[in-house]
Amino acid sequence: MAGWWKKNPFYVEYMVHEATALFVTAYAFTLLFGLFRLAQGEVAWNGWLEALKSPLSIVAHLVFLVAIFYHAFTWFKLFPLTMPPIMVGGKRLAPNVVVAGGCTAGVVAALALLGLVWRIAA
Amino acid sequence: MKIRKRSNAPIFWGLFGAGGMLAALFGPMLVIITGLLVPMGLLLPADTMSHPKMLAFAQNFIGKGFIFAIIALFVWHAMHRIYHSLHEIGIHAGLFAKLVCYGIALITTLIAAVLLLGLGF
Amino acid sequence: MSETQKIIEIEILRYKPESDEAPHSELYKVPFTDDMSVLQGAQYIKDNFDGSLTFRWSCRMAICGSCGMMINGIPKLSCETFIRDYYPNRISIEAMANFPIEKDLVVDLSGFIEKLESIQPYIIPKEPRTLEQGEYLQSPEEFNKYIKFTSCINCTLCYAACPQVGLNPDFIGPAAMALLHRYNMDSRDGGSAQRMELVASEEGVYNCSAVGYCSEVCPKHVDPGNAVNINKMNAAKDYFLRFLSPKGGSK
Numbered sequence: 227m228a229g230w231w232k233k234n235p236f237y238v239e240y241m242v243h244e245a246t247a248l249f250v251t252a253y254a255f256t257l258l259f260g261l262f263r264l265a266q267g268e269v270a271w272n273g274w275l276e277a278l279k280s281p282l283s284i285v286a287h288l289v290f291l292v293a294i295f296y297h298a299f300t301w302f303k304l305f306p307l308t309m310p311p312i313m314v315g316g317k318r319l320a321p322n323v324v325v326a327g328g329c330t331a332g333v334v335a336a337l338a339l340l341g342l343v344w345r346i347a348a
Numbered sequence: 349m350k351i352r353k354r355s356n357a358p359i360f361w362g363l364f365g366a367g368g369m370l371a372a373l374f375g376p377m378l379v380i381i382t383g384l385l386v387p388m389g390l391l392l393p394a395d396t397m398s399h400p401k402m403l404a405f406a407q408n409f410i411g412k413g414f415i416f417a418i419i420a421l422f423v424w425h426a427m428h429r430i431y432h433s434l435h436e437i438g439i440h441a442g443l444f445a446k447l448v449c450y451g452i453a454l455i456t457t458l459i460a461a462v463l464l465l466g467l468g469f
Numbered sequence: 470m471s472e473t474q475k476i477i478e479i480e481i482l483r484y485k486p487e488s489d490e491a492p493h494s495e496l497y498k499v500p501f502t503d504d505m506s507v508l509q510g511a512q513y514i515k516d517n518f519d520g521s522l523t524f525r526w527s528c529r530m531a532i533c534g535s536c537g538m539m540i541n542g543i544p545k546l547s548c549e550t551f552i553r554d555y556y557p558n559r560i561s562i563e564a565m566a567n568f569p570i571e572k573d574l575v576v577d578l579s580g581f582i583e584k585l586e587s588i589q590p591y592i593i594p595k596e597p598r599t600l601e602q603g604e605y606l607q608s609p610e611e612f613n614k615y616i617k618f619t620s621c622i623n624c625t626l627c628y629a630a631c632p633q634v635g636l637n638p639d640f641i642g643p644a645a646m647a648l649l650h651r652y653n654m655d656s657r658d659g660g661s662a663q664r665m666e667l668v669a670s671e672e673g674v675y676n677c678s679a680v681g682y683c684s685e686v687c688p689k690h691v692d693p694g695n696a697v698n699i700n701k702m703n704a705a706k707d708y709f710l711r712f713l714s715p716k717g718g719s720k
Binding site for chain 1: 367368369371372373374375376377378379380381382383384386387388392393395396397398399401402403405406415418419422423425426427429430432433436437438456459460463464466467
């Protein structure tokens with residue numbers, strides 16, 4: 227049945243989080259293009275760095291950020307559905323605890339990455 | 349007794365899961381760093397992504413692996429989702445859609461590998 | 470103090486196979502009280518407006534699994550869905566989605582029954598066992614591993630909810646996978662390898678795209694979506710490790 231997903235807010239949200247894949251692709255291609263510029267040498271790379279400063283690039287990355295953040299959030303939110311039961315002290319962890327754990331891992335990973343980049347850059 | 353055909357989905361599902369986890373854990377901050385902080389000169393040193401530093405990172409074994417994993421797994425994750433979403437919105441292009449989606453992922457993976465190896469160690 | 474009788478508009482998708490080309494909506498104005506379920510609304514229509522209205526029901530208490538319907542587009546058990554929660558808006562009832570309609574609100578469940586049968590829904594002993602060995606002993610921990618999945622009442626709301634069932638009617642589906650998982654996780658059972666062929670097949674778990682609506686609509690909180698998704702990893706292990714062990718899986 228065409229448009230089945232429009233008929234129910236649950237399905238609409240599903241299609242939205244699936245659609246984040248378009249932006250994950252776009253960002254991956256952005257990185258790939260940057261890699262290509264890197265391979266072309268210093269002049270090309272510096273040109274790429276300049277291009278990243280343009281309003282178009284900033285806006286695009288803000289859009290990527292919203293989409294990829296939503297991917298991350300919904301990815302962790304799906305853990306109670308997608309993961310086997312996690313036992314702690316003989317009892318199964320409640321779904322909201324599992325989600326909170328996932329989101330925490332996401333925050334920790336983000337901060338760790340930022341810290342790592344900071345250290346390498348210094 | 350019905351003979352059932354085994355699905356080859358585990359390959360693509362595995363790549364989808366790995367890419368999805370990577371994107372969930374590192375995607376947002378990578379976008380923030382590469383697309384916002386560094387270009388706008390915020391928080392991080394101005395030369396964080398300078399040519400010497402980026403080249404050194406890409407030539408480093410771990411750095412090379414990281415860049416490859418991010419680009420390749422992000423795109424395998426995304427193409428798996430896009431392929432299934434096409435089916436869900438009524439575009440039942442079957443094998444053709446599969447070839448295009450996973451083909452794009454494969455080509456992206458190969459280009460990334462060639463570029464990264466070409467940068468040397 | 471008397472109250473004016475409240476009337477709810479109930480629209481039902483009717484279909485008589487012997488005379489109708491296609492399903493069509495009929496509108497009924499049903500007097501109701503605050504304690505009435507949608508099932509009772511349907512019964513009122515059958516008793517007072519059109520005796521030919523056909524629908525399944527039995528226990529009236531959400532345990533038999535018979536009265537599933539699409540109520541304003543959402544799969545629900547009509548016996549535990551209340552008219553007062555929709556008033557003054559119209560209630561729109563259709564037969565459960567993703568099943569062929571036999572008549573009015575009755576769907577053909579034969580495909581579903583076949584799927585349940587296909588997963589070998591019985592204890593397959595790990596090794597032959599004699600009566601003299603006595604009963605199986607099972608700890609509370611072992612019990613808790615599968616007990617949730619035994620709550621399924623075969624109401625098929627999860628099949629109506631699952632868009633992948635809609636797109637591929639051959640998909641084994643949530644309830645069948647919950648039942649399969651129930652047996653695999655039972656410590657008395659040794660049949661996981663036998664059941665894997667179905668799990669790993671093209672009709673198996675990889676049809677699922679983790680929409681999760683099946684678990685959302687399940688009236689017994691069985692969480693069939695979890696049963697399906699846990700088995701994606703099991704099937705993947707079977708796929709990649711199959712050449713290491715000659716046992717289990719399919720060709």
